[in-house]
Amino acid sequence: MAAQQLRLPPLPTIRDLIRLYKLRALKQLSQNFLMDERITDKFVKAAGKIHNNYICEVGPGPGAITRSIIKRCPKKLIVVEKDPRFLPTLELLQEASQGFTDMQIEIGDIRSYNFEVGFQNNIKYDWLGLVPPIHLVGNLPFSVSTILLVDWLNAISQKRSAWLFGRSTMTLTFQKEVAERIVAQVTEKQRCRLSVMCQMWCDVDYKFTIPGTAFVPKPDVDVGVVTLIPKKYPLVDLPFAMVEKVVRTVFNMRQKHCRRGVEVLFPKDLRETLGPRLFQLADVDFTARPFELSNEEFARVCYAYKMLSDQYPEIDGYNFRASKQ
Numbered sequence: 001m002a003a004q005q006l007r008l009p010p011l012p013t014i015r016d017l018i019r020l021y022k023l024r025a026l027k028q029l030s031q032n033f034l035m036d037e038r039i040t041d042k043f044v045k046a047a048g049k050i051h052n053n054y055i056c057e058v059g060p061g062p063g064a065i066t067r068s069i070i071k072r073c074p075k076k077l078i079v080v081e082k083d084p085r086f087l088p089t090l091e092l093l094q095e096a097s098q099g100f101t102d103m104q105i106e107i108g109d110i111r112s113y114n115f116e117v118g119f120q121n122n123i124k125y126d127w128l129g130l131v132p133p134i135h136l137v138g139n140l141p142f143s144v145s146t147i148l149l150v151d152w153l154n155a156i157s158q159k160r161s162a163w164l165f166g167r168s169t170m171t172l173t174f175q176k177e178v179a180e181r182i183v184a185q186v187t188e189k190q191r192c193r194l195s196v197m198c199q200m201w202c203d204v205d206y207k208f209t210i211p212g213t214a215f216v217p218k219p220d221v222d223v224g225v226v227t228l229i230p231k232k233y234p235l236v237d238l239p240f241a242m243v244e245k246v247v248r249t250v251f252n253m254r255q256k257h258c259r260r261g262v263e264v265l266f267p268k269d270l271r272e273t274l275g276p277r278l279f280q281l282a283d284v285d286f287t288a289r290p291f292e293l294s295n296e297e298f299a300r301v302c303y304a305y306k307m308l309s310d311q312y313p314e315i316d317g318y319n320f321r322a323s324k325q
């Protein structure tokens, strides 16, 4: 079947369905719905090839993006939605897609969804080869999408979950400001912990902006669509928690020389010795500010920290904030 041409059987509009099932957006789940098919089509196009591929949509809600996905005839579509009120509208789409897409509905929290079961029939791709035909897409609430992204970066670093099958790609929405942070390059004002963490493991791309006015109800901010493709060769090969600790601690003093942030990685009695040692080992200028460090420099800082924590095991468990409390 021609991928782009599929016409779904006549279905009520998303607007009608919302009215019919009285699906008032729930504030506590930060629900904002997309109604404009041109935008949902553009969003799905940003994810790349859908036809004959395996897709997981997180937070489909009443199903506007889901429709745009189904029109492109994926082989399998798994939708994971926390709010059970959307089950009837999703079942309608499941019925309409019968015969050309295997659509599976999961009611539950995406953070506990097991991709290894969902994609179990998918063949595993070599990490260094082509990306597998698996895409994760979603327009999630802002608070959830950032937490989820960090969870997923952790899974990527361990090549588990959806990344057991290779370098599965992601197309997600974020509050525009957060999307800009994810892709921020060295010295840009949005550069932060999230920029470095994402760029250590993924190639990131800001695709386009969806104006807040495109959503019902309208959020206070615009929305950025970002794609993330796991790197063949991540910039660090160290435990995620260790990298996260180093990057977070350094960025805690964003406007100060990075020496200040690095020092507090070490207990007080070791700071004077190990701070300068770390910069020497990493070959990084300690007077640079955190947002002026490249991803590669951050990677070297992490490796130097690892070397020192092998020599001084007591620094591994040291937590500056806890020590202050």
Ligand code: SAM
Pocket: 029, 030, 031, 032, 033, 034, 035, 058, 059, 060, 061, 062, 063, 064, 065, 080, 081, 082, 083, 108, 109, 110, 111, 138, 139, 140, 141, 144
């Ligand atoms: N995708 C729809 C659209 O674009 O119109 C709905 C978007 S709405 C911003 C976010 C959706 O994610 C809601 O349907 C909400 O119930 C769902 N959601 C929120 N947290 C979730 C979670 N942890 N797991 C799965 N779905 C979640």
